[in-house]
Amino acid sequence: MSHPIPATLSIEGMSCAGCVGRVDRTLAALPGVSEVSVNLAAETARLTVSTPEGLRAADAALRELGKPARHQTVQLAIEGMTCGGCVGRVERALNALPGVVSASVNLAAETAQVEILQGTLTPSQVAAASTEAGYRARLAAASDTEDRAARKDREARDLRRQVGIAALLTLPVFVLEMGGHMVPALHHLIAQTIGMQTSWVLQALLTTAVLFGPGRAFFTLGLPALRKAAPDMNSLVAMGSGAAWVYSLIATFLPGLLPEGVRAVYFEAAAMIVTLILIGRWLEARAKGRTGAAIQALVGLQARHARRLTKSGQPEDVEVEALAPGDLILIRPGERIPTDGTITEGHAHVDESMISGEPIPVEKTIGQAVTGGTVNGEGSLTVRVSRTGAETTLAQIIRMVEEAQGAKLPIQSLVDKVTLRFVPVVMGLAALTVAIWLIVGPEPTLTHALVAGVSVLIIACPCAMGLATPTSIMVGTGRAAELGVLFRKGDALQALNEVDIIAFDKTGTLTEGRPSLVALKTRAGFDRAEVLTAVASVEARSEHPIAKALVAAAIDEGLTLAEATAFKTLTARGVTATVAGREIRIGSARLLSEAGLGVEPLATEALDRANRGESVLYAAIDGELAALLAVADPVKPTSAAAIKALRGMGKDVAMISGDAPATAEAIARDLGISHVVAGVAPEGKVAALKDLAERGRKLAFVGDGINDAPALAQADVGIAIGTGTDVAIEAGDVVLMSGDLGGVVKAIEISRATLSNIRQNLGWAFIYNAALIPLAAGALYPAFGILLSPIFAAGAMALSSVSVLTNALRLRRAG
Known part of the structure; x- marks a missing residue:
């Protein structure tokens, strides 16, 4: 029986008593909602619901009413997830919390993005729900991107050390058992020297050291998950290797419990399973570290120190966190710009490639904005700080990419539902495999049943399915960010x-997005520079966008403007003025006709340009038609x-x-x-x-x-x-x-490449499981007498995850 859940929602858009009444009636009409109390001053609605779904229904009803409840996003860093089943369990635990609107867990990034109804939960309560489900969680900090890279590096180093220890211990086991099978002379040598019983005891000691040394985590994580009826990848490995180990211990130390025909040991299978899967995890950790390379590169652009100018104009080194809007900072040639700002002094070319994807440095001068993380070229700049911390462009870019990488595509939801149920299904298949072999299998039936059951448990782990989508998203969005x-x-x-x-x-x-001079056609007897100088000198007195375009064109051509006098604006017709004693008229054909001047010599050109959407002006100097000027917003x-x-x-x-x-x-x-x-x-x-x-x-x-x-x-x-x-x-x-529309093409190319990559990963993961589970169960035995070794199963399982990650990393070359 569910207990009533009291909650307080923060409501947007309430401005009067009428709003309060509508919110009150809307909530009170919902099934399972009671004790509704709406407060206009506090902009809140208190209510009691019978189930967590009642709060989601209230949220949807308020959104439809146009008075939505405020949402808050909580970012979690989660430890201990190893497969898609883990993702499903964490999401289920988070979604069960009253006040959670949605939860998206990313296996590759080891994060969760949880949207909650503001005021119903604290971020700590959200983290606690994941921890209680068996996956330790904490609130993600701003430095987590760097921490994650360092953590993955440490994890890879630790796994490499564990792989080394496991391999060192497993090699003698493999030589003693498999070497004896493959090389008869070695088998006889072992029998004649230390004897087979001593060989089995040595294998038992070494394998136990492997399982409870480097392989300890499979048991400490997998068995508790099994007790909670929420088995995961670790549970499969623990059961598979543990079954082979226990069977072998009985054969070694309590042989009387087994029929004589099935007294065999599989220590080498147990040890090799753990070693091979550890190798797979080591390679996986290395690959996962590379999936976030783009984000790490962006984080690396953030400067740590800045050179702030004191009131006396002297530079002082300060932490970037100490900067505030309005501060003046000095940026020397070759230095990274520490934060967003506007140039107050200096001129330089700035490399903005890591922000915009454009390789050519951008010219910057007084009054223009610069972006934190970009690199100053030759030239010293003084910049007035405009934005700091989380408000800077680079911080926002990092936040956008992290949110995109943590997102869940619609295709992933189906995968998660499948993988959540996959491990229990595999355990059922393994049990069914053992039963069939015991009932209809040839002698030694118990040995065959054990080998087939362990192989099914090991080979069917859904790691590859869980990694297929999030790794592609991480690499694809990261590559897109590199391209701007x-x-x-x-x-x-x-x-x-x-x-x-x-x-x-x-x-x-x-x-x-701004008009510019696209054509200046002069008549015979007039020089282009002469006409443009006169026109720009007059238009410098005007604030009209077309006037600014003409002045900009003259400045770009290095012309020196003269002083204009007797300036006069004639509404909807143009302007007149005197420059260096010469009368200048600039404007429409009507303006010139008022002075008795015809524009027929340039009429054809004017009509052509007007048909192309350009603004056409005429210029007359000292009572003579001098030129046609066309201004347009250029493509x-x-x-x-x-x-x-x-x-x-x-x-x-x-x-x-x-x-x-x-x-x-x-x-x-x-x-x-x-x-x-x-x-x-x-x-x-x-x-x-x-x-x-x-x-x-x-x-x-x-x-x-x-x-x-x-x-x-x-x-x-x-x-x-x-x-x-x-x-x-x-x-x-x-x-x-950047303003380059080639970015639209790049975005579509990245989208296509990423979706194709995801389909490849999912195809491989599903085909792998669909094909190899029957093989592991012994499908080839009736026809060919082949029974898949658990060692091969462990190697294939490790290879599947590494293959998915390696394929995702190909997206680093996309676009």
Whole structure:
């Protein structure tokens, strides 16, 4: 009988008594919910539920009402998990806690990400649930990524030492027993010197040392799990090697308990099982350490010290943790930038490759932002700190990648359900195998039954199945991060692989997002530099975006601007001014016609450029038409190649833009985009996506601005340009750290490669078990007289896990 569970939920969005009433009525109407009390001032709802599921139902009902309960994410570091069954048991223990919304356990990363209803549980209670289930857990700290790498290194070294000891002890056992079988002369030599009984006693002593020395953990972890009716991999190894050892001890020291025909020893099988599985675990630990290499590389970018400038301007070395927003720091040539900030003095080229994936250093000067973890080139910089600690770009990137690596794809849920039940099924199969051999097997039936039963127990361990998905996710998302692609949500890996349509925003996504001078056509008698200098000198007095584009073009060409006088703005027509005694008019054809000037000589050029979505201006100097200027938001150099690559992948490409249809369609024609939706507001972009998604097609949307956030959230996969706004980045499932749209192609390639890798791993793991369990049970014996040795079973089991990890590591070369 379940006990009532009191809980207090923290509610978002309550602003009046009406909200309180709706929340109260919604909760009170739920079955199993009682004693509801809603507090507007505290923004809480107290209630009592009959089961943990009642709290989840309350959470879902509040979310549907539009007054969601606040959630909190708890990260745990978990020890002792060895297979998918362990993952299932930890998740079951965590999900049984009242207040847990979801729990995702990652075997490869040895972590759990638990989402709880804020206020119902403490993080310590969550950790305690895993510990009580037999898997010691603690709250993950910020330094755990480094600790995990060091821990895996220590674990690999410790396992190597255990393997060395086990091998040293097992070798004489193997030589005494198997050597005698393989080399008759050695068998006779042993019989004539120390005798077979002494040989068995020596094997017993050495094997016992192996099992309860290097192999002790299999018994200390596996037998308690067996007593709790929750057997795991350790239980299978303990039972398999333990059965061979006990049988052999009886044959050696109490031979009268066994019929004479079955008095044989299998010490070498027990010792070799433990040794081979320890070798597999050692190789597995080494491979696991490499799966998190990308995260470790990112963590290694974090500087430990900074050179802060005092009020007197003198530099002082301080810990990065001591920095605060507003501090001035000095960065010398070749140094790593310690935190995010804005340049106040200096000029340099900064290597941002580990953040953006772009190999070419970026020019930085006064007023521009720099990112912590990047490397200053030649030139000294003074930087004003803008963000520190967990708020820095690098810290957020690390957090995003860790969360993605800890995520569980939909495909993994099925695997976990299978592996949770797999070990008990294997134990049942082993018992059935022994029974069949005892009933219908040839003499010596007991020996054959023992060999077959032990082989089934050992060969069928589900380690490979448990590692198949999480290791691929870890390596795949890590490789993506190295290429400047961040999967904020791990399930985006699978979703992106299923996308049919890629829809792009235009401004700032396909284009640079800022106007620039794309053409300046002068008439005979006028020099380009002369015209651009005059035009830019006048436009320097204006704040209009087109004016800024013209000034920027002149500065880029190294022109020196003159002083403009008598500046006048003529609404919707243009500007006039005097530069070096010459009258300058810049604007529309109407502005020039007012001065009696015609634009017919440049009309054809103007019409062509207007049809391409460019803004056309005319310049007149001293009452004479001088030039046509065209300003546009230029397409990014990488956009055309990215669109072509996506179409080559079989993806449909669309553009959804708030710009005028003529401009959007002109750019779409240049890029080879056939489907265009233009002139739409942010809500119009959402409607356009819904229209594209009709007929069940999956789509991704790529955007960068605040007005793109609703569309990014609406799409099956939202891909945010990392150079855009924080709002857009937060709304995206995938973040491209540079503005290069080649990142979209890379993201899809990584998604495809990772899903393919997962399928390969799962295929290998399932085929391995499906094929080898019957062999271990003795399927080949009736036809060929072959019975699989437990030693071969142990080697094959160890090889299966190592094969999965090695295959996952191939993703480090993806993209």
